[in-house]
Amino acid sequence: MKLELRGITKRFGSLTANDHIDLVVQPGEIHCLLGENGAGKSTLMNVLYGLYQADEGDILLDDEVQHFSGPGDAMRAGIGMVHQHFMLIPVFTVAENVMLGHESTKFAGTLDIAAARKKVLEISERFGFNVDPDALVEDLPVGVQQRVEIIKALSRDAKVLVFDEPTAVLTPQETDELMATMRRLRDSGTSIVFITHKLREVREVADRITIVRLGKVVGEAEPTATNNELAALMVGRAVELTVHKDEPKLGDVALQVSNLNVIDPQGLKVVNDVSFDVRAGEILAIAGVQGNGQTELTEAIMGLQPRVTGSITLNGEELTGLSVRKVLDAGVGFIPEDRSEDGVVKGFSIAENLMLDRANGAPFVKVGNLQLAYREKFARETKDEFDIRAQSIETKAGNLSGGNQQKVVLARELSRELKLFVAAQPTRGIDVGSIEFVHKRMVATRDAGIPVVVVSTELDEVTALADRIAVMYRGAIVGIVPGDTSRDVLGLMMAGEKPTEAAA
Template identity: 75%
Template structure:
């Protein structure tokens, strides 16, 4: 089925998320929609899928204009979408999830689960999915859950398939398997739209590439284009993609974690007896698929978790049991994984956000009075130093782009006398140009002799930044390995396989 989007425009108030976008996807083609987070890619696909109404433009399938009032209309027309965040009911079986929304019945109005099971088995056999129709979804690995999403779309006879950032929660091996599935679907005649911001993946699987920046199509490319060429299209200027760093100059100061256990509010152990250390002058990257205890680990380091046992020492001083305020005052800088929820106050100005956590005393407050001249001078210096693109320090931080918001967080956390720097997902939702800047600042912090702990689900980032990589799986440490460990080995470790066994499988 031939898909055409003509002049699609979508506005949210004054924001133009899609600005007269044209796109043609041929049957038997993987067409990648490449762009930074916030560029308008997902908005465009939500228009295609009937989740949003376009303000202008039209959608055509095989030359016929479509008018979708919701996703049901899009699915009926042959469009399927595999969402970044799975649209599955965890306590339902695979078959129940597949039939949800277009239930078949038989005598007496009973649900025809047998028909759904047969459909799952038929599609699984055709694509080699190996999915049990009676398995409960919450018991399945993430990669298999994604296959269930694909089965759902195919069960509705989708000829156009949209994959929206499909690799965000996959190991490298699961990503490779997904790309093989996409190629098979393409070879059977499906038209595939692949939304991503990862250059490695788009060059590996796409037949054609359309680049979107700030809601507009800014160029088209073939997968033979270099990473540098694609990155330049994405951000509008040349970008240095490599992280330049010398060998670590290790020091005696650092962080030591011993037998750390974190239990959540319902009594489940989410960090399970882990031990490691980070020395001054090195970057230890915690790698793994999201949801394997990394968040709880960083929160335990900051005193944000309450059900904690074991030991966390910084330069020999115990941190377990201390308040968040005291830990921050000890010289711990923290970039949280969700900057809008935990790192910034959107209604506050840039200047106000830059003094958060330090508003109880000098140099920002003296004798109970806010030192406005010092605060504003400090803010102007940090805006310049961290290249925050803004009209001024009185701009509300919520009005900044994601990359500039992240720079404000970094400016605040790196402007103190640090004894430890913890950065969780430091480049999530950040444009390529800002990623380049953030990586340089992290390396500079390491080179200043500070121990640095980075949590990242982006394997390319982990390999680029790390001096050593610690892989977590289901709350445990699978292993701590050098940064030059092969990607295939790291991917297997992310699935819970020990470094020794992973090296054996790769060999």
């Protein structure tokens, strides 16, 4: 089925999320929609799927204009979507999830589970999915759950499939399997729209690439384009994608984590007997699929988790049990994984956000009085040093782009004397140019002799920055390996295999 979008425009108040976008996806084609977070990709696909109504423009399928008032209309027309966050009921079986919303019945109104099971087996066999229709979704690995989402769409005769950032929760091996699935779907005649910001994946699987920036189509590219060429189109300028760093000049062990456990409100161990150390002048990256205890680990270091056992010491000083204020005063800098909720106060200005860690004393406050002249001088200098792009230091943080918000957090944490720097998902949702800047500052921090802990689900980021890599799986550390360990080995470790087994 041929899909065509003509002049699609979608506004939210004064914000134009999609600005007269044209897109054509041919039958049996994988068409990649490439752009940074916030570029308008997902909004465009939500218009296509009937979740949003376009303010202007038309959707055409096989040259016929469509009018979708909701997702039901889009599905009946042959459009399916595999969302980034799966739309599955964990306690239902695969067959029950597949028939949900499209239930078929037998005599006396009973559900025809057998028909749903048959449909799952037929599609699974056709595309080599190997999915058990009677398995509970909650017992399936994430990669298999994604196959269930695809089976759901195909069971409703989808001729156009939209994949919205589909690899965000997958291991590298699961990502490779998804790419193979997409090729099989393409070869069967299915039209595929693949939304992503990951250049490696684009070049591997796309037949054509359309680049979106700030709500507009800014160009098309072939899969043979280099990463640098694609990045330049995404950002609007040349970008250095390679992280340059010298061999580390290691000092003594600075951070020591021993037998750390974090207990959640249900009494479950979300961090399970974790031990590691980080030396001065070293970057330790913690890799793993999101949801394997990384968030709770960083929160435990920062004093944000209430139920913690074990030991966390920094240069011999015990941090376990300290308040967040005392952890900060001990010299720990922190980038939280959700900057908009935990990193900045959106209603505060850049200047106010830059002094948040130090609003309790000199040099910003003396004898209970705010030193406005010092704050403004500090803010102006820091804004320039960290290339925070805004009209003035009085601009509200909520009015900044994601990348500039992250620079505010980075500037605040790195502009004070640190003994440890912890960065959780430091480049999530920011543009390629800002990623380049953040990576350079993190390497500079390491080269200044400060131990750095980076938590990231982006394997390219992990391998680019790390001197050593600790891989977490289900709350425990599977192993700690050198920074140049292959992606294949790391991917197997992210699925729970020990380093020696993964290497074999």
